[in-house]
Amino acid sequence: MATEAVTATGLALMLEYWPAFFCWIIPMVGAVLMPVFNKLGNKFRDYMAVLFAGGAVISTLAMVPWLFSGHTPGDIQITEWISFAGHPLNFGVLVDPISILIVNVVAFISFFIVVYSTSYMHGDEHLTRFWFFFLYFLGSMLLLVVSNNLIQTLIGWEGVGICSYGLIGYYYRDAKERWLGGPEPTPMYPPSHCGMKAFVVTGIGDVFLLGAIFIIYNFAGTVNYVELIQTAPVWLADMAQYPGLIAITAILFLGGPIGKSAQFPLHEWLPEAMAGPTSVSALIHAATMVKAGVYLVARISPVFYIGSYLLNIGEARMFFIAIAIVGGFTTFLAASQALVSVELKKILAYSTVSQIGYMMLGLGLSGLSEEAYVAGLTAGIFHLMSHALFKASLFLGAGAVIHAIHSIYTFDMGGLKKYMPKTYWLMILATLSLAGVPPFSGFWSKDAVFISALVAGTPLAYVLLAVGGVSAALTMAYSLRYIWLTFLAPESEYVHDLEHHGHPPHEAPVTMWGSIAVLVVVMLGISLLGLGGQLSPGINPEIFIEHQIDHALHSIMPHEVELHVPHITLGLKARAWSLSAVLLGIGIFAGRTYYWGSGVDEWNMERTGFTKTVYDFLWNRWYMNKIYYLLFVDGVVLLGKGLHSTLEKYFFDNITPLVSDAFIKAGVSLHKNVEQDVIDKGLNEGVPDAAISLWDHMRKLQTGVLSYNLAYIGFILFVLILLFIFGLNGGI
Incomplete structure (x- = not known):
């Protein structure tokens, strides 16, 4: 039924x-009604925000029975929406195992972020605006996931982008305490700047994506996902007649996901996204915006798999090679930056960029060999779901810490375990999953990516496995670092000052730590299922996702496409587990040596030589952010100033008087020669004089004698009759 x-x-x-339909309509309606609810009271408005987010959860949960029945509705086309050159585009939704899994993750986590926000954002005078953007963001993301065509997806895609601009730049009045970055002399950025940066950088990727959609439609005649996949053998073959076009289209298409999911080279917007409220950070970095790119890559990947292995078009494989390399490199890039960051939320932001890299790596590995396709897709989706839970928990925990001490910097923390024991233990559990410690969910999902590389078995896959492995060790190291600096290191002077002034750090309200606890409990449930699944595969979440993806692919792929579900042997698992164990050991050693209990004041320590060079390199974000600002911000401003001081000053400013004088002289000449001589004398005076002269001559013919007048009339009628006759006969 899915293909019809x-x-x-x-x-x-x-x-x-x-x-x-209701899963995305309900939050959108709630967003529009927020100003009305605000008139009825702040508490009522907040309760309604929770209610509408809960409506989205109920709607997505109602789709779960379709998942277990084995008969998902598939491509539901409601009505013809737009017609392009005779090709109709139908409005509808695509309900298959992939979309059902993703919408449940998005709605469930977003709901608890809403509950958390009722306390975290309590008392904010602009909360109506916050709820509007939040709910519309949620609705746009759910629309993006369930859409059955690229144009509808693009509407949700841009809705997410616009709302992220409003949420990241929520504190757009740019009060100094809301600025991000620093401390001095490191540049600091106001929230309005951060929101605009996210909007512009992701927009660059969106332009690439739109270009790819135009090319695809030109050859396929449709943008419906199911139709694109089922007709891919035909239109990809036509496209292959133009060498290089498929590769270009693949790169352009990946531009959108790379920008939205903050992957290299469009990754620099995401650390600044921390300027928004912490609940926004959790929303964007855990369940929604950054996962949109991962979902879109997974959704369109069957097209390029068909091109690679059914049609044997080498260019089509560029889709998988490019995203695998980008994902692998981004994983290492961001993990290295998290080692030196001093802003708690920004450490988690770098971690998000790195973990999204693992997802993209898994999806890229899926196309490096036929045998790895289902395994790679499974790894990417599994890590998406696992990461959503533990990263949302971590961001909400970080928000609780910042809410308690009113500082974003880790050097202002330390010793918070005794003040915030619930938050501490919840963040410990979530961190163990982030670091990939068995048997937590992050271990199983990250291990699935490593296994995909082993299944692919190509030289590139092994290189990327090594990069991902090093990144895993770095993940453990920076995880130990932020836990130590936040909760276990000696109390900072800042915390002592808070106590001295009668405002010691305090545990978060129950609505905040309770929301985190629910997410952690679900994460632990998946962790235990993963452990038990090693003995009883029927309860293994990875195998469940693999089965659902295999079912989704079989329902939409052309019949001639063969899909391979690899048999993962115990030996293969042992190789991946051994690699993970070694990497965890290295990460623990590094974290314990340089951070945890080392007794070193990391922030104030003196660095020289190679150590200082490496630290400065990482602290300055590999100098990429500076280079981007130099080229695309400062460079453009400098170019504008240069054009003003040269081209405008010496050319346009000098030519303007010349042009002005020339027009004035031309006007004077026209006034004299045309207006005065022709218009005034020729028309204004000449025409009346001619009329008067004609009247003067004609009146002499008026004798007043009736017979003469009748003769005139007769003569004129005779001439008119002759003209009429000759006109009918073609004589004139």
């Missing part, structure tokens, strides 16, 4: 498959 458009009236279809 369901035929029935649009309204009947929407009611029959209501969860797929």
Whole structure:
């Protein structure tokens, strides 16, 4: 049923498959109604925000039975929406195992972020605006996931982008205490700047994506996902007649996901996204915006798999090679930057960039060999779901810490375990999952990526496995670092000052730590299922996701495509587990040596020689941010000033008087020669004089004698009759 458009009236279809529509309509309606609810009271408005987010959760949960039944609705086309050159585009939704899994992750985590926000954002005078952007963001993300075509997806995609601009730049009045970055002399950025940066950088990727969509439509005649996949053998073969075009299209298409998911080279917007409220950071970095790119890569990947292995078009494999390299490199790049950052949320932001890199790496590995396709897709989606839980928990925990001490810097923390024991233990559990410690969910999902590389078995796959392995060791190191600096290091002077002034750090309200606890409990449940699944595969979440992805692919792929579900032997698992164990050991050694309990004041320590060079390199974000600002911000401003001081000053400023004088002289000449001589004398005076002269001559013919007048009339009629006759006969 997934490959056939369901035929029935649009309204009947929407009611029959209501969860797929209500899941995104409900939060969007809630967003629009927020100003109305605000008139009825702040508490009522906040409760309604929770209610509408809960409506999205109920709708997505209502889709779960379709997942277990083995018969998902598939491509539900409601009505013809737009027609392009005779090719209709139908409005509808695509409800298959992949979309059902993702919408449940998005809605579930977003709901608890909303609950958390009722306390975290309590008392904010602009909370109505916050709820509007938050709920519309949620609705746009869910629309993006369930859309059955690229144009609809793009609407949700841009909705997410616009709302992220409003949420990241939420404190757009740019009060100094809301600035991000630093401390001096490191540059600091106001929230309005950070929001604009995210909007512009992700927009660059969106332009690339739009260009790819135009090219695909030109050859395929459709942008419907199912139709694109099923007709791929035809239109990809046509596209292959133009050497290089498929590779270009693949790179352009990946531009959108790379920008939205903050992957190299469009990754620099995400650390500055921390300027928004912490609940926004959790929303963007855990469940929604940054996962949109991962979802889109997974959704369109069957097209390029068909091109690579059914049609044997080498260019099509560029899609997988490019995203695998980008993901692998980004994983290492961001993990290295997290080692030196001193802003708690920014450490987690770098961690998010790195972990998204693992997801992209898994999706890229899926196309490096036929055998790795299902395994790689499974790894990417599994890590997406696992990461959403533990990273949302970590961001919300970081928000609780910042809420308690009113500082974003780790050197202002230390010793907070005794003040915030619940937050501490919840963050410890989530961190163990982030670091990939068995048997936590992060271990199973990250290990799935490593296994995908081993299944692919190509030289590139092994190189990327090594990069991912080093990044895993760095992950453990920076995880130990931020836990130590935040909770276990000696109390900072800042904390002592808070105590001295009667404002010691305090545990978060129950709505905040309770929301974190729910997410951690679910994460622990998945962790235990992963452990038990090694003995009883029927409860293994990885195998469950693999089965669902295999089912989704079989339902939409052309019949001639063969899919391989690899048999993962115990020996292969042992190799991956051994690698993980070694890397964890290295990470623990590094973290314990340089951070945890080392007794070194990391922030104030003196660095010289090679150590200082490496530290400065990482502290300055590999100098990429500076280079980007130099080229695309400062460079453009400098170019504008240069053009003003040269081209405008010496050319336009000098030529302007010349042009002005020339027009004045031309105007004077026209006034004299045309207006005065021709218009005034020729028309204004000449025409009346001619009329008067004609009247003077004609009146002499008026004798007043009736017979003469009748003769005139007769003569004129005779001439008119002759003209009429000759005109009918073609004589004139």
